[in-house]
Amino acid sequence: MADEKTITMPIEATHIMMFNRSIGDYSNDAMAGDLVAPPTFPQAAAQFDPDYFLRIKPGVDWFGSGKNPSGVEGKPASSGGLHAEQHFEFERPIRPGDVLSVVTKPGKTWEKESKRAGKLMFSEKITEYRDQNGELVCTARGVGVKTERPVDQD
């Protein structure tokens, strides 16, 4: 996490069309005209991260269910982490044919007390997306929160 790695994200029309369907936008089904990535599409860079932990990888135990409710013993790998905020800022639209270089850096961290989940530990990640010419295209800021205990469901 400390070392900066660069993910290469090639932008493809079919990926945008399928991403749009998955958020309920069927207006690009014909794949005609000027196809532009919607504002939350940069998050799909996860597809191109070889180490992304929320994807099954050969030879690595997966924490989802199979024979058992979880494929790993003990505490499930993803517990305690929630997405608190997400922000995108664009310098220009992202289009098919772009090849983006994606670098994520840690940002600020802070803590807060809450009644529903105990101590909340916030951490920020800043992700820059640069195009094939090295120009900044998009900056994303994500805030994750880890809770002391699961959030009370009312």
Next chain:
Amino acid sequence: MTVKASEISVGDTFEEVLVEDLKRTQLVMYSGTSGDYNPLHTDDVYCRDAAGYPGVFAHGMLTMGMTSRIVTGLFGAENVKKFGVRFTNQVWPGDDLKGNAVVEDIRQEGGKTLVDLKITTTNQKGDVVVMGNATGLAVG
């Protein structure tokens, strides 16, 4: 389709039904396209028997993505300059979501018209699930 700069005023409100009776299959579709295959969003057995949740729930980013349709509908995807939200409540299969955008400011910058929106998405109980802001370029 998109709004024209000349036809928009501060205080204008736009509403859109984002989803009715959210299906688990929609969560699977979003996992497939985003690459976020967290079983919390696709695997009821894992959620109930390993993670302690009543069942699968939507990716925050799916709710944000559905909410983005109100912004891209107004400006066109190519004219969205900023979009940011806070996630305030979980979204569950069966939920109905409605997006709301209020024009907070219209400003000129470098000869272009920028429109600032306040964005809120609520479920069928009236609970806010995401809230945030967007800025788009209005043309015409």
